[in-house]
Amino acid sequence: MNRVRRNKTAIILFIIPTLILFCTIIIVPIFMDVYYSFFKWNGMTAPEFIGADNYIELFSSKAMGFPRTIKNAFILAGLSVFIQLPISLFMAIVLARGVKWEKFFVALFFTPVLISTVVIGQLWLKMYNPQYGIINSFLRLVGLDNLCRTWLGDGRTALPAVFVPILWQYIGYHMLLLYAGVKSIPEELNEAAKIDGANSWQIARLITIPNLKPTLQVCTIFAITGSLKAFDLIYVLTGGGPAHASEVPSTLMVDMIFGRSRYGIGSTIAVFIIFLCFFFAVLIKKVFKTEVD
Amino acid sequence: MHGKIGKGIGNKVIFVFLCIWALVQIFPIYWMFTFSLKDNSEIFGKNMIGLPHVWRWSNYIDALKVGNIGRYFLNSVFVTVATIMITTICALLATYALTRMEWKGQKLANSLIMLGLTVPIHAAILPVFIVLKKFHMTNSYWALIIPYAAFALAMAILICESFIEGVPRELEEAACIDGCGVYGIFVRIIIPMMRPCLSTVAIFTFLQAWNELMFAVTFISDSKFRTLPVGIQTLCGSYTTDWGPIGAALVIATFPTLLIYCFMSEKIQESMAAGAVKG
Known part of the structure:
Protein backbone atom coordinates (compact mmCIF):
# COMPACT_ATOMS: atom_id res chain seq x y z
CA MET A 1 0.00 0.00 0.00
CA ASN A 2 2.80 2.40 0.86
CA ARG A 3 4.26 1.87 -2.57
CA VAL A 4 0.91 2.76 -4.04
CA ARG A 5 0.59 5.89 -1.91
CA ARG A 6 4.06 7.06 -2.91
CA ASN A 7 3.71 6.39 -6.63
CA LYS A 8 5.49 9.48 -7.96
CA THR A 9 4.12 9.35 -11.49
CA ALA A 10 0.57 9.09 -10.21
CA ILE A 11 1.04 11.98 -7.79
CA ILE A 12 2.36 14.20 -10.54
CA LEU A 13 -0.41 13.18 -12.92
CA PHE A 14 -3.06 13.85 -10.28
CA ILE A 15 -1.88 17.18 -9.00
CA ILE A 16 -0.50 18.74 -12.18
CA PRO A 17 -3.77 19.87 -13.83
CA THR A 18 -4.86 21.65 -10.66
CA LEU A 19 -1.49 23.20 -10.00
CA ILE A 20 -1.19 24.50 -13.54
CA LEU A 21 -4.66 26.05 -13.48
CA PHE A 22 -4.12 27.43 -10.05
CA CYS A 23 -0.71 28.93 -10.60
CA THR A 24 -1.35 30.42 -14.01
CA ILE A 25 -4.77 31.89 -13.27
CA ILE A 26 -4.59 32.75 -9.58
CA ILE A 27 -1.08 32.87 -8.12
CA VAL A 28 1.03 34.29 -10.96
CA PRO A 29 -1.52 37.05 -11.73
CA ILE A 30 -1.18 38.39 -8.18
CA PHE A 31 2.53 38.92 -8.77
CA MET A 32 1.85 40.36 -12.21
CA ASP A 33 -0.59 42.85 -10.65
CA VAL A 34 2.04 43.95 -8.15
CA TYR A 35 4.63 44.21 -10.93
CA TYR A 36 2.43 46.26 -13.29
CA SER A 37 1.41 48.57 -10.46
CA PHE A 38 4.86 50.17 -10.73
CA PHE A 39 4.46 50.96 -14.41
CA LYS A 40 2.68 53.41 -16.61
CA TRP A 41 1.31 51.34 -19.43
CA ASN A 42 -1.54 51.52 -21.92
CA GLY A 43 -1.15 48.01 -23.28
CA MET A 44 0.15 49.20 -26.65
CA THR A 45 3.42 51.06 -26.16
CA ALA A 46 6.28 49.90 -23.98
CA PRO A 47 5.62 50.05 -20.21
CA GLU A 48 7.41 52.85 -18.41
CA PHE A 49 8.69 52.30 -14.87
CA ILE A 50 7.37 55.03 -12.58
CA GLY A 51 8.01 53.65 -9.09
CA ALA A 52 5.27 54.35 -6.59
CA ASP A 53 3.61 57.08 -8.68
CA ASN A 54 0.48 54.98 -9.29
CA TYR A 55 0.02 54.55 -5.55
CA ILE A 56 0.50 58.26 -4.95
CA GLU A 57 -1.90 59.18 -7.74
CA LEU A 58 -4.48 56.73 -6.43
CA PHE A 59 -4.66 58.47 -3.09
CA SER A 60 -4.15 62.07 -4.19
CA SER A 61 -6.09 62.35 -7.45
CA LYS A 62 -9.43 64.04 -6.83
CA ALA A 63 -10.57 63.33 -10.38
CA MET A 64 -10.20 59.57 -10.01
CA GLY A 65 -11.66 59.52 -6.51
CA PHE A 66 -10.20 56.23 -5.33
CA PRO A 67 -10.57 57.11 -1.62
CA ARG A 68 -14.28 57.65 -2.23
CA THR A 69 -14.64 54.17 -3.76
CA ILE A 70 -13.01 52.71 -0.66
CA LYS A 71 -15.38 54.74 1.50
CA ASN A 72 -18.37 53.44 -0.51
CA ALA A 73 -17.15 49.86 -0.15
CA PHE A 74 -16.78 50.34 3.61
CA ILE A 75 -20.29 51.81 3.88
CA LEU A 76 -21.60 48.76 2.05
CA ALA A 77 -19.62 46.47 4.34
CA GLY A 78 -21.01 48.28 7.38
CA LEU A 79 -24.57 48.01 6.11
CA SER A 80 -24.05 44.32 5.38
CA VAL A 81 -22.79 43.59 8.86
CA PHE A 82 -25.18 45.80 10.82
CA ILE A 83 -28.38 45.55 8.76
CA GLN A 84 -28.19 42.50 6.52
CA LEU A 85 -26.74 40.09 9.07
CA PRO A 86 -29.12 40.97 11.94
CA ILE A 87 -32.14 40.54 9.64
CA SER A 88 -30.75 37.21 8.44
CA LEU A 89 -30.00 36.11 11.98
CA PHE A 90 -33.49 36.98 13.15
CA MET A 91 -35.08 35.11 10.25
CA ALA A 92 -32.84 32.10 10.79
CA ILE A 93 -33.67 31.82 14.48
CA VAL A 94 -37.40 32.30 13.94
CA LEU A 95 -37.49 29.75 11.13
CA ALA A 96 -35.30 27.17 12.82
CA ARG A 97 -37.48 27.28 15.94
CA GLY A 98 -40.19 25.79 13.78
CA VAL A 99 -43.12 27.67 12.25
CA LYS A 100 -45.81 26.68 9.83
CA TRP A 101 -44.36 26.30 6.30
CA GLU A 102 -40.80 26.46 7.64
CA LYS A 103 -39.25 24.67 4.63
CA PHE A 104 -41.28 26.75 2.20
CA PHE A 105 -40.11 30.04 3.70
CA VAL A 106 -36.47 28.94 3.73
CA ALA A 107 -36.69 27.92 0.08
CA LEU A 108 -38.44 31.16 -0.85
CA PHE A 109 -36.07 33.51 0.99
CA PHE A 110 -33.13 31.79 -0.63
CA THR A 111 -34.41 32.15 -4.20
CA PRO A 112 -32.94 35.62 -4.99
CA VAL A 113 -29.45 34.30 -4.21
CA LEU A 114 -29.65 31.85 -7.09
CA ILE A 115 -30.74 34.35 -9.72
CA SER A 116 -28.12 35.96 -11.91
CA THR A 117 -27.08 39.38 -10.66
CA VAL A 118 -27.59 40.78 -14.15
CA VAL A 119 -31.22 39.72 -14.06
CA ILE A 120 -31.65 41.15 -10.56
CA GLY A 121 -29.95 44.34 -11.69
CA GLN A 122 -32.12 44.75 -14.78
CA LEU A 123 -35.23 44.12 -12.69
CA TRP A 124 -34.35 46.78 -10.17
CA LEU A 125 -33.36 49.10 -13.00
CA LYS A 126 -36.93 48.79 -14.24
CA MET A 127 -38.36 49.24 -10.76
CA TYR A 128 -36.29 52.39 -10.23
CA ASN A 129 -37.28 53.82 -13.62
CA PRO A 130 -38.25 57.44 -12.86
CA GLN A 131 -41.25 57.51 -15.23
CA TYR A 132 -42.70 54.03 -15.29
CA GLY A 133 -40.95 52.30 -12.40
CA ILE A 134 -42.98 50.61 -9.71
CA ILE A 135 -41.38 52.61 -6.92
CA ASN A 136 -42.26 56.06 -8.22
CA SER A 137 -45.67 54.86 -9.41
CA PHE A 138 -46.40 53.57 -5.93
CA LEU A 139 -45.33 56.85 -4.36
CA ARG A 140 -47.61 58.77 -6.74
CA LEU A 141 -50.46 56.39 -5.99
CA VAL A 142 -50.30 57.07 -2.25
CA GLY A 143 -49.93 60.80 -2.86
CA LEU A 144 -46.27 61.16 -1.95
CA ASP A 145 -45.34 62.71 -5.28
CA ASN A 146 -42.72 64.88 -3.65
CA LEU A 147 -40.73 61.77 -2.69
CA CYS A 148 -40.38 60.66 -6.32
CA ARG A 149 -36.80 60.69 -7.49
CA THR A 150 -34.68 59.71 -10.43
CA TRP A 151 -33.24 57.25 -7.95
CA LEU A 152 -30.21 56.07 -9.89
CA GLY A 153 -29.54 59.32 -11.72
CA ASP A 154 -29.38 61.56 -8.68
CA GLY A 155 -26.00 61.81 -6.95
CA ARG A 156 -27.65 61.92 -3.55
CA THR A 157 -29.77 58.79 -3.92
CA ALA A 158 -27.69 56.67 -6.31
CA LEU A 159 -25.53 55.08 -3.63
CA PRO A 160 -28.34 53.96 -1.31
CA ALA A 161 -30.37 52.93 -4.35
CA VAL A 162 -27.69 50.48 -5.51
CA PHE A 163 -27.08 49.19 -2.00
CA VAL A 164 -30.72 48.16 -1.46
CA PRO A 165 -30.74 45.40 -4.13
CA ILE A 166 -27.30 44.17 -3.04
CA LEU A 167 -28.44 43.80 0.58
CA TRP A 168 -31.81 42.43 -0.52
CA GLN A 169 -30.34 39.73 -2.75
CA TYR A 170 -28.00 38.20 -0.19
CA ILE A 171 -30.13 38.31 2.96
CA GLY A 172 -31.34 34.84 1.99
CA TYR A 173 -27.79 33.54 1.71
CA HIS A 174 -26.79 34.54 5.22
CA MET A 175 -30.15 33.37 6.47
CA LEU A 176 -29.53 29.92 5.00
CA LEU A 177 -26.05 29.61 6.53
CA LEU A 178 -27.28 30.73 9.93
CA TYR A 179 -30.39 28.55 9.67
CA ALA A 180 -28.19 25.51 9.02
CA GLY A 181 -26.07 26.61 11.96
CA VAL A 182 -29.04 26.88 14.33
CA LYS A 183 -30.32 23.50 13.18
CA SER A 184 -26.99 21.89 14.06
CA ILE A 185 -27.19 23.02 17.70
CA PRO A 186 -28.12 19.95 19.78
CA GLU A 187 -31.80 20.00 20.73
CA GLU A 188 -30.93 18.94 24.31
CA LEU A 189 -29.42 22.36 24.97
CA ASN A 190 -32.72 24.07 24.16
CA GLU A 191 -34.68 21.48 26.11
CA ALA A 192 -32.49 21.94 29.16
CA ALA A 193 -32.87 25.70 28.99
CA LYS A 194 -36.64 25.38 28.63
CA ILE A 195 -36.79 23.17 31.72
CA ASP A 196 -34.81 25.82 33.58
CA GLY A 197 -37.57 28.26 32.63
CA ALA A 198 -35.85 30.25 29.89
CA ASN A 199 -38.13 32.06 27.38
CA SER A 200 -37.46 32.17 23.65
CA TRP A 201 -35.58 35.47 23.84
CA GLN A 202 -33.28 34.10 26.55
CA ILE A 203 -32.70 30.89 24.61
CA ALA A 204 -31.77 32.89 21.52
CA ARG A 205 -29.42 35.18 23.43
CA LEU A 206 -27.79 32.66 25.75
CA ILE A 207 -27.75 29.47 23.74
CA THR A 208 -28.35 29.98 20.04
CA ILE A 209 -26.13 32.99 19.37
CA PRO A 210 -23.07 31.81 21.36
CA ASN A 211 -23.27 28.46 19.58
CA LEU A 212 -23.52 30.22 16.24
CA LYS A 213 -20.14 31.98 16.57
CA PRO A 214 -18.36 29.92 13.88
CA THR A 215 -21.18 30.50 11.38
CA LEU A 216 -21.38 34.18 12.28
CA GLN A 217 -17.66 34.44 11.62
CA VAL A 218 -18.07 32.94 8.16
CA CYS A 219 -21.02 35.25 7.45
CA THR A 220 -19.09 38.32 8.58
CA ILE A 221 -16.13 37.40 6.37
CA PHE A 222 -18.45 36.85 3.42
CA ALA A 223 -20.36 40.07 4.07
CA ILE A 224 -17.21 42.20 4.27
CA THR A 225 -15.09 40.63 1.53
CA GLY A 226 -18.20 40.45 -0.63
CA SER A 227 -18.70 44.19 -0.19
CA LEU A 228 -15.09 44.90 -1.11
CA LYS A 229 -15.51 42.82 -4.27
CA ALA A 230 -18.99 44.09 -5.18
CA PHE A 231 -19.23 44.66 -8.90
CA ASP A 232 -22.13 43.10 -10.78
CA LEU A 233 -25.14 44.99 -9.46
CA ILE A 234 -23.38 48.34 -9.41
CA TYR A 235 -22.09 47.82 -12.93
CA VAL A 236 -25.60 47.02 -14.16
CA LEU A 237 -27.48 49.68 -12.21
CA THR A 238 -25.31 52.79 -12.47
CA GLY A 239 -21.91 51.78 -13.84
CA GLY A 240 -20.51 53.77 -10.91
CA GLY A 241 -22.30 57.00 -11.84
CA PRO A 242 -23.68 59.62 -11.78
CA ALA A 243 -20.39 61.49 -11.58
CA HIS A 244 -18.76 58.58 -9.69
CA ALA A 245 -21.29 58.87 -6.84
CA SER A 246 -21.77 55.11 -6.61
CA GLU A 247 -18.30 54.04 -7.74
CA VAL A 248 -16.65 51.14 -5.89
CA PRO A 249 -13.07 49.86 -6.28
CA SER A 250 -13.91 47.12 -8.77
CA THR A 251 -16.00 49.32 -11.10
CA LEU A 252 -13.20 51.90 -11.05
CA MET A 253 -10.67 49.17 -11.82
CA VAL A 254 -12.63 47.90 -14.82
CA ASP A 255 -13.12 51.47 -16.04
CA MET A 256 -9.40 52.23 -15.75
CA ILE A 257 -8.32 49.03 -17.52
CA PHE A 258 -10.95 48.58 -20.20
CA GLY A 259 -12.38 52.10 -20.47
CA ARG A 260 -9.18 54.14 -20.41
CA SER A 261 -6.43 51.56 -21.09
CA ARG A 262 -4.60 52.59 -17.92
CA TYR A 263 -3.23 49.15 -17.09
CA GLY A 264 -0.79 50.35 -14.45
CA ILE A 265 -3.30 52.12 -12.27
CA GLY A 266 -5.84 49.32 -12.82
CA SER A 267 -3.30 46.85 -11.43
CA THR A 268 -2.70 49.12 -8.46
CA ILE A 269 -6.43 49.02 -7.66
CA ALA A 270 -6.42 45.22 -8.07
CA VAL A 271 -3.53 45.00 -5.60
CA PHE A 272 -5.59 47.01 -3.11
CA ILE A 273 -8.66 44.83 -3.49
CA ILE A 274 -6.59 41.68 -2.96
CA PHE A 275 -4.87 43.24 0.04
CA LEU A 276 -8.13 44.38 1.66
CA CYS A 277 -9.76 40.97 1.19
CA PHE A 278 -6.87 39.19 2.89
CA PHE A 279 -6.56 41.83 5.56
CA PHE A 280 -10.21 41.60 6.59
CA ALA A 281 -10.34 37.81 6.39
CA VAL A 282 -7.44 37.61 8.85
CA LEU A 283 -8.74 40.46 11.02
CA ILE A 284 -12.20 38.93 11.43
CA LYS A 285 -10.72 35.56 12.34
CA LYS A 286 -8.62 37.32 15.00
CA VAL A 287 -11.61 39.23 16.39
CA PHE A 288 -13.72 36.11 16.70
CA LYS A 289 -10.85 34.19 18.27
CA THR A 290 -10.23 36.73 21.02
CA GLU A 291 -13.95 36.83 21.76
CA VAL A 292 -14.08 33.09 22.28
CA ASP A 293 -11.12 33.14 24.70
CA MET B 1 -47.39 35.68 29.74
CA ASN B 47 -51.99 47.03 -15.12
CA MET B 48 -48.64 47.37 -13.43
CA ILE B 49 -48.63 44.52 -10.94
CA GLY B 50 -51.57 42.30 -11.83
CA LEU B 51 -51.51 39.22 -14.00
CA PRO B 52 -51.43 40.08 -17.71
CA HIS B 53 -54.83 40.64 -19.41
CA VAL B 54 -53.52 39.12 -22.60
CA TRP B 55 -50.70 36.61 -22.29
CA ARG B 56 -48.27 37.80 -24.92
CA TRP B 57 -46.01 34.82 -25.57
CA SER B 58 -44.82 36.72 -28.63
CA ASN B 59 -42.48 38.60 -26.27
CA TYR B 60 -40.55 35.36 -25.88
CA ILE B 61 -40.34 34.87 -29.61
CA ASP B 62 -39.05 38.44 -29.93
CA ALA B 63 -36.42 37.85 -27.26
CA LEU B 64 -35.25 34.68 -28.98
CA LYS B 65 -35.34 36.09 -32.51
CA VAL B 66 -34.42 39.75 -32.25
CA GLY B 67 -32.53 39.54 -29.00
CA ASN B 68 -30.62 36.40 -30.01
CA ILE B 69 -31.18 35.05 -26.51
CA GLY B 70 -31.23 31.45 -27.77
CA ARG B 71 -27.66 31.70 -28.94
CA TYR B 72 -26.50 33.26 -25.66
CA PHE B 73 -28.36 30.57 -23.77
CA LEU B 74 -26.50 27.81 -25.62
CA ASN B 75 -23.19 29.61 -25.07
CA SER B 76 -23.91 29.78 -21.35
CA VAL B 77 -24.81 26.10 -21.29
CA PHE B 78 -21.60 25.16 -23.07
CA VAL B 79 -19.36 27.35 -20.92
CA THR B 80 -21.03 26.17 -17.71
CA VAL B 81 -20.95 22.46 -18.57
CA ALA B 82 -17.30 22.61 -19.64
CA THR B 83 -16.40 24.50 -16.46
CA ILE B 84 -18.18 21.96 -14.29
CA MET B 85 -16.46 19.06 -16.03
CA ILE B 86 -12.97 20.51 -15.79
CA THR B 87 -13.47 21.59 -12.19
CA THR B 88 -14.83 18.24 -11.07
CA ILE B 89 -12.14 16.16 -12.76
CA CYS B 90 -9.29 18.36 -11.51
CA ALA B 91 -10.75 18.53 -8.01
CA LEU B 92 -11.17 14.75 -7.75
CA LEU B 93 -7.63 14.06 -8.93
CA ALA B 94 -6.11 16.74 -6.73
CA THR B 95 -8.11 15.74 -3.67
CA TYR B 96 -6.86 12.18 -3.89
CA ALA B 97 -3.26 13.28 -4.27
CA LEU B 98 -3.60 15.83 -1.46
CA THR B 99 -5.28 13.61 1.11
CA ARG B 100 -4.43 9.98 0.40
CA MET B 101 -1.01 10.03 -1.17
CA GLU B 102 2.25 10.92 0.52
CA TRP B 103 4.73 13.35 -0.95
CA LYS B 104 6.94 16.29 -0.14
CA GLY B 105 5.32 19.67 -0.54
CA GLN B 106 1.85 18.26 0.09
CA LYS B 107 1.14 20.66 2.95
CA LEU B 108 2.40 23.60 0.93
CA ALA B 109 0.22 22.68 -2.04
CA ASN B 110 -2.76 22.35 0.25
CA SER B 111 -2.32 25.74 1.87
CA LEU B 112 -1.72 27.29 -1.55
CA ILE B 113 -5.09 26.01 -2.67
CA MET B 114 -6.83 27.21 0.49
CA LEU B 115 -5.34 30.62 -0.23
CA GLY B 116 -7.37 30.54 -3.42
CA LEU B 117 -10.57 30.86 -1.41
CA THR B 118 -9.69 34.39 -0.39
CA VAL B 119 -8.20 35.66 -3.66
CA PRO B 120 -10.84 37.74 -5.43
CA ILE B 121 -11.46 37.08 -9.11
CA HIS B 122 -10.48 40.72 -9.72
CA ALA B 123 -6.85 39.79 -9.22
CA ALA B 124 -6.77 37.80 -12.42
CA ILE B 125 -8.67 40.04 -14.77
CA LEU B 126 -5.83 42.13 -16.25
CA PRO B 127 -3.08 39.47 -16.33
CA VAL B 128 -5.42 36.93 -17.89
CA PHE B 129 -6.64 39.54 -20.37
CA ILE B 130 -3.08 40.41 -21.41
CA VAL B 131 -2.19 36.77 -21.95
CA LEU B 132 -5.40 36.06 -23.87
CA LYS B 133 -4.86 39.11 -26.06
CA LYS B 134 -1.33 38.02 -26.87
CA PHE B 135 -2.63 34.68 -28.12
CA HIS B 136 -5.69 36.28 -29.78
CA MET B 137 -7.98 34.25 -27.57
CA THR B 138 -10.15 36.96 -26.03
CA ASN B 139 -13.17 36.03 -28.11
CA SER B 140 -13.44 32.33 -27.37
CA TYR B 141 -15.15 29.99 -24.96
CA TRP B 142 -11.84 29.07 -23.35
CA ALA B 143 -11.27 32.67 -22.34
CA LEU B 144 -14.09 32.14 -19.85
CA ILE B 145 -13.94 28.42 -19.11
CA ILE B 146 -10.34 28.32 -17.90
CA PRO B 147 -10.59 31.23 -15.42
CA TYR B 148 -13.98 30.02 -14.18
CA ALA B 149 -12.60 26.54 -13.56
CA ALA B 150 -9.52 27.91 -11.80
CA PHE B 151 -11.59 30.05 -9.46
CA ALA B 152 -14.12 27.29 -8.76
CA LEU B 153 -11.36 24.78 -7.94
CA ALA B 154 -10.50 25.91 -4.42
CA MET B 155 -14.05 25.47 -3.17
CA ALA B 156 -14.45 22.21 -5.11
CA ILE B 157 -11.32 20.74 -3.55
CA LEU B 158 -12.44 21.90 -0.11
CA ILE B 159 -15.79 20.14 -0.52
CA CYS B 160 -14.13 16.97 -1.84
CA GLU B 161 -11.52 16.94 0.92
CA SER B 162 -14.11 17.01 3.65
CA PHE B 163 -16.07 14.30 1.89
CA ILE B 164 -13.15 11.95 1.28
CA GLU B 165 -12.57 11.78 5.05
CA GLY B 166 -15.63 9.54 5.18
CA VAL B 167 -14.24 7.11 2.60
CA PRO B 168 -12.52 4.35 4.61
CA ARG B 169 -8.84 3.80 3.88
CA GLU B 170 -9.39 0.06 4.44
CA LEU B 171 -11.25 -0.13 1.12
CA GLU B 172 -8.18 1.09 -0.72
CA GLU B 173 -5.95 -1.29 1.19
CA ALA B 174 -8.19 -4.24 0.37
CA ALA B 175 -8.15 -3.30 -3.28
CA CYS B 176 -4.38 -2.99 -3.14
CA ILE B 177 -4.05 -6.51 -1.72
CA ASP B 178 -6.28 -7.73 -4.54
CA GLY B 179 -3.70 -6.35 -6.95
CA CYS B 180 -5.18 -2.97 -7.81
CA GLY B 181 -2.71 -0.23 -8.67
CA VAL B 182 -3.19 3.41 -7.78
CA TYR B 183 -5.17 4.13 -10.95
CA GLY B 184 -7.39 1.12 -10.35
CA ILE B 185 -8.08 2.25 -6.80
CA PHE B 186 -8.90 5.75 -7.98
CA VAL B 187 -11.24 4.67 -10.75
CA ARG B 188 -12.92 1.70 -9.00
CA ILE B 189 -13.06 2.90 -5.39
CA ILE B 190 -12.61 6.63 -5.06
CA ILE B 191 -14.72 7.91 -7.97
CA PRO B 192 -17.78 5.76 -7.13
CA MET B 193 -17.52 6.60 -3.43
CA MET B 194 -17.21 10.33 -4.12
CA ARG B 195 -20.28 10.48 -6.32
CA PRO B 196 -22.61 12.10 -3.72
CA CYS B 197 -20.34 15.09 -3.24
CA LEU B 198 -19.95 15.66 -6.96
CA SER B 199 -23.45 17.12 -7.14
CA THR B 200 -22.49 19.62 -4.44
CA VAL B 201 -19.44 20.62 -6.45
CA ALA B 202 -21.51 20.82 -9.62
CA ILE B 203 -24.14 23.05 -8.01
CA PHE B 204 -21.52 25.44 -6.69
CA THR B 205 -19.72 25.63 -9.99
CA PHE B 206 -22.93 25.95 -11.96
CA LEU B 207 -24.05 29.02 -10.04
CA GLN B 208 -20.65 30.65 -10.35
CA ALA B 209 -20.22 30.07 -14.06
CA TRP B 210 -23.83 30.65 -15.09
CA ASN B 211 -24.07 34.04 -13.40
CA GLU B 212 -20.56 35.44 -13.81
CA LEU B 213 -20.47 38.92 -15.32
CA MET B 214 -17.12 40.68 -14.90
CA PHE B 215 -14.97 38.37 -17.02
CA ALA B 216 -17.71 37.73 -19.53
CA VAL B 217 -18.38 41.40 -20.13
CA THR B 218 -14.74 42.42 -20.47
CA PHE B 219 -13.30 39.48 -22.41
CA ILE B 220 -16.06 38.84 -24.92
CA SER B 221 -16.92 41.42 -27.55
CA ASP B 222 -17.97 39.09 -30.37
CA SER B 223 -21.69 38.32 -30.09
CA LYS B 224 -20.99 34.74 -31.19
CA PHE B 225 -19.48 33.94 -27.78
CA ARG B 226 -21.60 36.08 -25.48
CA THR B 227 -22.99 34.31 -22.44
CA LEU B 228 -26.41 35.12 -21.04
CA PRO B 229 -25.38 37.80 -18.52
CA VAL B 230 -23.57 39.76 -21.26
CA GLY B 231 -26.29 39.07 -23.80
CA ILE B 232 -28.91 40.46 -21.47
CA GLN B 233 -26.77 43.51 -20.77
CA THR B 234 -26.50 44.25 -24.50
CA LEU B 235 -30.14 43.47 -25.18
CA CYS B 236 -31.30 45.82 -22.43
CA GLY B 237 -28.90 48.48 -23.64
CA SER B 238 -30.19 48.47 -27.19
CA TYR B 239 -33.94 47.87 -26.67
CA THR B 240 -34.78 50.31 -23.96
CA THR B 241 -38.30 51.12 -25.07
CA ASP B 242 -39.94 47.72 -25.28
CA TRP B 243 -40.04 46.14 -21.84
CA GLY B 244 -41.93 42.96 -22.65
CA PRO B 245 -39.20 41.15 -24.62
CA ILE B 246 -36.63 42.27 -22.06
CA GLY B 247 -38.71 40.66 -19.35
CA ALA B 248 -38.92 37.53 -21.48
CA ALA B 249 -35.14 37.45 -21.83
CA LEU B 250 -34.75 37.80 -18.07
CA VAL B 251 -37.14 34.91 -17.52
CA ILE B 252 -35.30 32.73 -20.05
CA ALA B 253 -32.02 33.39 -18.22
CA THR B 254 -33.56 32.62 -14.82
CA PHE B 255 -35.71 29.67 -15.76
CA PRO B 256 -33.10 26.86 -15.72
CA THR B 257 -31.87 27.84 -12.28
CA LEU B 258 -35.38 28.04 -10.85
CA LEU B 259 -36.38 24.77 -12.47
CA ILE B 260 -33.39 22.94 -11.00
CA TYR B 261 -34.11 24.63 -7.68
CA CYS B 262 -37.72 23.43 -7.70
CA PHE B 263 -36.65 19.82 -8.02
CA MET B 264 -33.68 19.82 -5.71
CA SER B 265 -34.13 22.78 -3.39
CA GLU B 266 -32.92 20.93 -0.31
CA LYS B 267 -29.86 19.55 -2.03
CA ILE B 268 -28.97 23.02 -3.29
CA GLN B 269 -29.47 24.62 0.11
CA GLU B 270 -27.37 21.87 1.67
CA SER B 271 -24.59 22.40 -0.85
CA MET B 272 -24.47 26.15 -0.41
CA ALA B 273 -24.43 25.86 3.37
CA ALA B 274 -21.86 23.04 3.42
CA GLY B 275 -19.40 24.84 1.17
CA ALA B 276 -19.58 28.01 3.20
CA VAL B 277 -19.24 26.53 6.64
CA LYS B 278 -16.11 24.70 5.67
CA GLY B 279 -14.65 27.84 4.12
Missing part, protein backbone atom coordinates in the same frame (compact mmCIF):
# COMPACT_ATOMS: atom_id res chain seq x y z
CA HIS B 2 -45.93 32.41 28.58
CA GLY B 3 -49.32 30.78 28.44
CA LYS B 4 -50.62 29.04 25.39
CA ILE B 5 -52.67 32.03 24.28
CA GLY B 6 -49.73 34.44 24.41
CA LYS B 7 -47.62 32.01 22.46
CA GLY B 8 -50.37 31.51 19.92
CA ILE B 9 -50.62 35.23 19.24
CA GLY B 10 -46.83 35.54 19.09
CA ASN B 11 -46.65 32.76 16.53
CA LYS B 12 -49.38 34.39 14.44
CA VAL B 13 -47.53 37.72 14.44
CA ILE B 14 -44.35 35.98 13.38
CA PHE B 15 -46.17 34.07 10.68
CA VAL B 16 -47.71 37.25 9.25
CA PHE B 17 -44.31 38.92 9.40
CA LEU B 18 -42.73 36.02 7.51
CA CYS B 19 -45.42 36.25 4.86
CA ILE B 20 -44.74 39.96 4.38
CA TRP B 21 -41.04 39.28 4.14
CA ALA B 22 -41.68 36.52 1.62
CA LEU B 23 -43.51 39.12 -0.46
CA VAL B 24 -40.51 41.47 -0.26
CA GLN B 25 -38.15 38.72 -1.38
CA ILE B 26 -40.30 37.29 -4.11
CA PHE B 27 -42.14 40.30 -5.50
CA PRO B 28 -39.48 41.40 -8.03
CA ILE B 29 -39.37 37.85 -9.38
CA TYR B 30 -43.15 37.63 -9.63
CA TRP B 31 -43.17 41.01 -11.34
CA MET B 32 -40.56 39.81 -13.84
CA PHE B 33 -42.73 36.85 -14.81
CA THR B 34 -45.84 38.97 -15.26
CA PHE B 35 -44.28 41.82 -17.21
CA SER B 36 -42.55 39.38 -19.54
CA LEU B 37 -46.05 38.62 -20.84
CA LYS B 38 -47.38 42.18 -21.11
CA ASP B 39 -47.06 45.03 -23.57
CA ASN B 40 -45.90 48.50 -22.66
CA SER B 41 -49.37 49.96 -22.14
CA GLU B 42 -50.07 47.40 -19.43
CA ILE B 43 -46.62 47.62 -17.83
CA PHE B 44 -46.62 51.42 -17.82
CA GLY B 45 -49.92 52.07 -16.13
CA LYS B 46 -53.02 50.14 -16.99
